[in-house]
Amino acid sequence: DENPWQSVANSAEDDDGNILSGWFMENADKPARAADEESETPYITSRAMDFIREAGDTPWCLHLSYIKPHWPYIVSAPYHDMYGTETHLDPVRSEAERADPHPVYGAFMEERVSKAFRDDAMRGKVLTAYMGLIKQIDDQLGRLMAFLDAEGLTDDTMIVFTSDHGDYLGDHWMGEKELFHDASARVPLIVVDPSPAADATRGLRSDALAEAIDVVPTILEYFGGQAVPHIIEGRALQPILHGKTDAVREVAISEYDYSMREVRRRLGVGVKDARLTMLFDGRWKYIFAEGFRPMLYDLKADPDELTDLGADPAYVDEIVRLERQFFDWTRRMAQRTTKSDEWIAAQDATLGEAQAGILIGYRNEAELREVLSKAEAQKKVARKTQ
Structure with missing residues (x-):
């Protein structure tokens, strides 16, 4: 078979042998x-x-990227019928959400996948498979943990379990993952830090805000690596893992580009403007939508995120506060991958230009000699103090 992934791993067969x-x-x-x-x-x-x-005693780093649970929603026996409809949770949604939605949200409600998940029979079939896929991955993780135990690796292996996104599965009248309700944007993050410094917080469940970009610096710090903030934007989670603080972030940020979705065309949005950015501070979830009003949810009063407060004048102060945080974030230097901040801070651009023969603003040669002699004197002082 040219593609057994399609025809075997992700297909079923009827009584007549049809795929x-x-x-x-x-x-x-x-x-x-x-x-x-x-x-x-x-x-x-x-x-x-x-x-x-195969790695044996050689240090290793493994990115084990499970595809499922994910489309195509199908799972092998015995997992395909482990969970009947009586085990399914009702979708988190309300008729009020559909009455007058934010334009972008409303457009995503009309996507093919969103309409499909309004069909209770279809949703029920998918949830049965989805839950089976979760059970299968749970069993396989158990198998992997038992293997690490048997190999004597458990006590010195850092393990990070997380996901890139969730799945609406009919919540909020949607399918797939496009927006920022918790069903999509809030993902598991389990960190096993085997170092003694983490013993005090072992088993702790934390509500601290974290982003996917925090995983790499967390791994680097565990192995004694040096921080490289001019290249890696994330923040190591060791201060939380070691009980030194309750938080490393004031807000969590997530972005989405829908420029290639049909939604963009239906909304009449240009390619460069088809962007959404979410800020969440632990209570308020603010979503900036280029060309439209913002969305706003109060997860303390409305944990199911059923009421968008973005058009309510009573919440202008919260919107302004969060917009300010968003503005501060957009003004940051994103990445300067060749030189660190420390290297740049130590440079003198004027002197560097003069030494290279780029003589901007000098009235005469005497001024140039003065600058160069001062620089040489500073170098001598620096050498003596080293």
């Missing part, structure tokens, strides 16, 4: 043609274990 694509939601309740041990999640787990074995 049924797992991309179609109506087939989500059927078992994938692949046996469990040959399906994606167990296969990737096995390859991860092979990699660790």
